[in-house]
Amino acid sequence: MKLLEDRIRQDGKIRSGGVLKVDSFLNHQIDVKLYAEIGKEFHRLFGDCGVTKILTIEASGIGIACVAAQFFDVPVIFAKKNKTKNIAGDVYTSKVESFTHGKVYDIIVAKEFLHPEDRVLIIDDFLANGSALQGLINLVKDAGATVVGAGICIEKAFQPGGDLIRSMGVRVESLARIKSMTEDSIEFC
Numbered sequence: 001m002k003l004l005e006d007r008i009r010q011d012g013k014i015r016s017g018g019v020l021k022v023d024s025f026l027n028h029q030i031d032v033k034l035y036a037e038i039g040k041e042f043h044r045l046f047g048d049c050g051v052t053k054i055l056t057i058e059a060s061g062i063g064i065a066c067v068a069a070q071f072f073d074v075p076v077i078f079a080k081k082n083k084t085k086n087i088a089g090d091v092y093t094s095k096v097e098s099f100t101h102g103k104v105y106d107i108i109v110a111k112e113f114l115h116p117e118d119r120v121l122i123i124d125d126f127l128a129n130g131s132a133l134q135g136l137i138n139l140v141k142d143a144g145a146t147v148v149g150a151g152i153c154i155e156k157a158f159q160p161g162g163d164l165i166r167s168m169g170v171r172v173e174s175l176a177r178i179k180s181m182t183e184d185s186i187e188f189c
Contacts, residue, residue: 001037001038001041001175001176002021003034004034004037004153004154004175004176005176005188007017007022007031007034007147008020008022008154008176008178008186009014011024011025012186014181014182014183014184014186015183016183017072018109018156018159018181019030019154020154020156020178020181020186022105022125022154023168024132026060026064026154027060027115027125028091028151029082030063030178033082033097035063035067035155036063036067038064038067038068038153038175039067039069039070039071039173040065040071041067042055042068042121042134042151042175043071043072044066044124044171045149045151045173046064046121046147046148046149046151047090048120049073049121049148049149050119050148051072051074051076051120051121051148052073052074052117052118052119052120053076053077053113053114053119053120053121053141054068054069054074054075054076054119054122054123054125054137054141055076055077055078055079055085055109055114055120055121055122056076056078056122056123056124056136057079057081057096057107057132057135057136058078058079058080058081059078059091059126060124060125060126061078061124062068062076062078064088064123064124064125064153065078066122068121068151069136072121073177073183074138075113077090077113077114079094079107079108079109079135079136079139080107080108080152081096081106081107083106089111089112090110090111090112091102091108091109091110091111092108092111092114092136092139092142092143093106093107093108093111093139094106094111094135094136094138094139094142096109096132096135097131098132100109100132106137107135107136107139107150109139109143111143112138113115114139114143114145115143115144116143116144116145117145118139118140118143118145119145120145120146120148121146121148121149121150121151121153122137122140122147122150122151123183124136124151124152124153125152125153125154125163126152126153126154126155126156127152127154127156127160127161127165127172127174128131128156128159128161129159129164130160130161130162131161133150133161133165133172133181134165134168136150137168137170139180147170148173148183149170149171149172149173150165150170150172150173151173151175152173152174152175153174153175154174154175154176154177155172155174155176155177155178156181157177157179158172158178158179158180162174162177162181177189
């Protein structure tokens with residue numbers, strides 16, 4: 001998606017350690033018009049898959065998933081990183097290691113929201129090592145539901161996550177795939 005690549009070039013900030021900061025438009029301050037274009041593109045890519053639910057993980061994926069869900073006319077479920085008093089009863093749970101935070105989380109989704117007949121599109125802002133996607137895929141499989149694919153805004157193709165998830169037989173559509181980046185430059189696939 002050229003629009004997203006151009007925005008990354010214009011406003012993205014590359015930091016040491018393989019960190020790409022896009023917080024001025026994607027995952028802290030949000031460019032809602034860009035989100036709308038992202039949602040349209042995910043619908044173009046997955047609109048014929050019979051999606052019944054969109055699943056993401058808190059927090060950065062929620063906004064993107066919500067805007068995309070408007071084009072699919074389906075609800076969004078987000079996996080929580082901490083169990084709260086609001087989630088009572090049975091839950092699906094999986095472990096996820098966050099690249100950004102360097103921490104392992106138990107993610108959870110209430111069983112009442114994910115069912116065997118669901119066809120689930122997973123949406124997230126980044127794909128690096130694939131841990132978040134693996135955890136979300138596990139939740140869907142535990143529910144007996146079907147993963148129709150994963151819509152990713154930015155994939156760091158130089159890290160193993162994309163290849164890992166694709167090798168599991170999951171369709172991954174990344175709107176911007178980064179081949180390499182240094183603090184001075186960024187190259188897209």
